[in-house]
Amino acid sequence: MLLAFILCVIKAIVLFMVVTFQPIIWISALLILIKTIGPADFLGAAADGDYELGKPGPQPG
Structure with a gap:
């Protein structure tokens, strides 16, 4: 499914x-496409904005 999407975009x-x-x-x-889908797909939890602002993510416990 992801491969089909990538091929469609290409x-x-x-x-x-x-x-x-x-x-x-x-x-x-x-570049806009990469910036739009990049953080959500490749950074995972960092896509919530904490990574870009330099704040620590959610801590366990």
């Missing part, structure tokens, strides 16, 4: 590149 980016021929637009779109 396909959309490639089609967008072919249609527009403007690298600045698709590079910025890719």
Whole structure:
């Protein structure tokens, strides 16, 4: 399922590149996409904002 989503995103980016021929637009779109889905998928618990602010996360106990 995740692989299908990734392939779909790549396909959309490639089609967008072919249609527009403007690298600045698709590079910025890719950076926005990575920034949007990156923390939620790859940082896990740090995506709540505590990591970026330098505060410690939830402590056990």
